[in-house]
Amino acid sequence: MNEPLLDIQNLRVDFHTDGGVVHAVRNVSITLAPGEIRGLVGESGSGKSVTSLSVLGLLGTPRARVEGGAIVFRGENLLDKTEKEMRGIRGSHIGLVSQNALSALDPSFTIGAQLIEVIRLHQKVGKETARKKALESLELVALPDPARRMKAYPHELSGGQRQRVVIAIALACRPELLLADEPTTALDATVQKQILDLLLEINRELGTAILIVTHDFGVVSHVCSQVTVMRHGEVMEAGTTAAVLEEPKHPYTQGLMSAVPKLHLDDATRAVPRSNRRLYEFKQLVSAQGETR
Structure with a gap:
């Protein structure tokens, strides 16, 4: 059996605040095989975003500390790496797609300049070679008229186009793993589907493994083969997407599934206000949690 590309083992992350210690991630274990989504x-x-950002060592505040566990990537524990070593891994081997493309891009530089900078930072290539690679990355994410977009600034692009650029930057050095943190949250439904289809195409063409952080089961059902459900820093349930979505075992997962909009309701169910119905079902399911844990 092949080794997993990413193996998070009993990860614990605490936030040390003025009000005390917050246990953001509690003994979380997740594996990701090569080419898996x-x-x-x-x-x-x-705790889902904290878990994914811990992989890159980008928790963003000294108050956040990894207190235990291991994050094994390609057979090496990333928690043992120095900051200099992690800079060589970020971008080159693990790419990050954030949920807010406008804040992820520098408004002062063109799209091409930002892509070229990333490529030259991680690869020993000249400016012209980096320019060609940047153009190839924009072509890979199917950005319209990529040569012209190289000269554009972030504010000149639509939300969907900016998200494609963020994905292009994350893929510029062809990493083995892509961390996508709510990659479609700020987009309308049509553009969301285009971005998700793009991630699927990248996975098929490049074999890139993808960990998608989301609150949306629609995203999971569309692109993911495996799913892990978290609550209060702990893993509630994990398994194949089909098994978890069709027959959720944990009351919390059942509660989340009951909140997914249903297109076909009988007249009696439709007569109950939706917010009241979901709240009642959710409380009933979660109240059983103490009996099953």
Whole structure:
């Protein structure tokens, strides 16, 4: 059996605040095989983004500390790496797609300049070679008229186009793993589907493994073969997407699934206000959680 590309083992992350210690991630274990797409699902505050950003060592504040566990990537524990060594891994071997493309891009530089900078930072190539690679990356993400977009600034592009650029930057050095943190949240439904289809195409063409952080089961069902459900920093359930979505075992997952809009309801169910119905079902399911844990 092949080794997993990414193996997060009993990860623990605490935030040391003025009000005390917050246990953001509690003994979380997740594996990702080469070429696999896994969804990491949970409500806000579940610890899913903290888990994914821990892989890159980008928790963003000295108050956040990894207190235990291991993050094994290609057989090496990233928690043992120095900051200099991690800079060589970020971008080159693990790419990051953030949810807010406008804040991820520098408004002062053109799209081409930002792509070229990333490529030259991680690869020993000249400016002209980097320019060609940058153009190839924009072509890979199917950005319209990529040569012209190289000269554009972020504000000149639409939301969907900016997200394609962020993905192009993340893929510029052809990393083996892509971390996508809510990559479609700020986009309308049509553009969301285009971005998800793009991620699927990248996975098929390049064999890039993808960990998608999301709160949306629609995203999971569309692109993920495996899914992990988190709540309050812990893993509630994990398995194949089909198994978890069709027959969720944990009451919390069942509660999340009950909140997914249903297109076909009988007249009696439709008569109950949707917010009241979901709240009642959710409380009933989650109240059983103490009996099953």
